[in-house]
Amino acid sequence: IAGITQAPTSQILAAGRRMTLRCTQDMRHNAMYWYRQDLGLGLRLIHYSNTAGTTGKGEVPDGYSVSRANTDDFPLTLASAVPSQTSVYFCASSQGDSGRDTGELFFGEGSRLTVL
Amino acid sequence: GQNIDQPTEMTATEGAIVQINCTYQTSGFNGLFWYQQHAGEAPTFLSYNVLDGLEEKGRFSSFLSRSKGYSYLLLKELQMKDSASYLCAVVDSNYQLIWGAGTKLIIKP
Numbered sequence: 001i002a003g004i005t006q007a008p009t010s011q012i013l014a015a016g017r018r019m020t021l022r023c024t025q026d027m028r029h030n031a032m033y034w035y036r037q038d039l040g041l042g043l044r045l046i047h048y049s050n051t052a053g054t055t056g057k058g059e060v061p062d063g064y065s066v067s068r069a070n071t072d073d074f075p076l077t078l079a080s081a082v083p084s085q086t087s088v089y090f091c092a093s094s095q096g097d098s099g100r101d102t103g104e105l106f107f108g109e110g111s112r113l114t115v116l
Numbered sequence: 117g118q119n120i121d122q123p124t125e126m127t128a129t130e131g132a133i134v135q136i137n138c139t140y141q142t143s144g145f146n147g148l149f150w151y152q153q154h155a156g157e158a159p160t161f162l163s164y165n166v167l168d169g170l171e172e173k174g175r176f177s178s179f180l181s182r183s184k185g186y187s188y189l190l191l192k193e194l195q196m197k198d199s200a201s202y203l204c205a206v207v208d209s210n211y212q213l214i215w216g217a218g219t220k221l222i223i224k225p
Contacts, residue, residue: 042218105151107159
């Protein structure tokens with residue numbers, strides 16, 4: 001079934017460790033996003049990419065980095081994890097149109113990360 | 117600043133009708149989305165409104181008033197499977213999505 005795949009599904013990580021969350025989509029969507037979701041808060045955008053080769057900062061980018069080497073993959077890296085990065089992370093994609101995208105977002109199943 | 121307001125939690129009875137409200141203050145407006153999110157799962161698309169009025173899709177309808185900065189999601193003939201969180205999101209003038217914190221809907225038999 002076409003869609004977005006995230007890995008790992010869940011992970012417990014020691015503070016200070018490096019971690020990469022993987023995201024792959026097979027819908028040939030231009031735009032991809034990383035969100036974090038915390039209890040009582042809305043989805044908060046970490047980083048986004050409007051097209052392969054470009055990335056941008058969202059609302060809460062500090063402590064995170066992304067790359068978009070090709071259309072399908074959009075990994076999120078925590079260089080040195082801290083407990084405040086404990087959250088559920090969702091990768092999403094949309095058809096996209098050079099940043100003027102108002103299309104439906106398709107979400108991965110999420111990655112639950114716990115930083116101790 | 118930009119803000120989306122939704123009730124935190126609502127309770128309704130199976131078979132009944134419930135209306136979930138969303139008010140927004142954003143820099144510009146280019147559409148409003150409603151998503152459904154079951155516990156432990158990913159959000160899934162329900163509706164999109166960009167013009168004023170009511171959009172109906174089966175048991176679910178979504179209404180928009182741009183002049184009032186207001187939308188609601190109407191769920192009819194409630195079923196137990198409708199127990200979920202409902203997320204309102206607005207596309208602002210920069211084509212960025214601004215998300216509300218979501219409304220947790222509890223359905224009782």
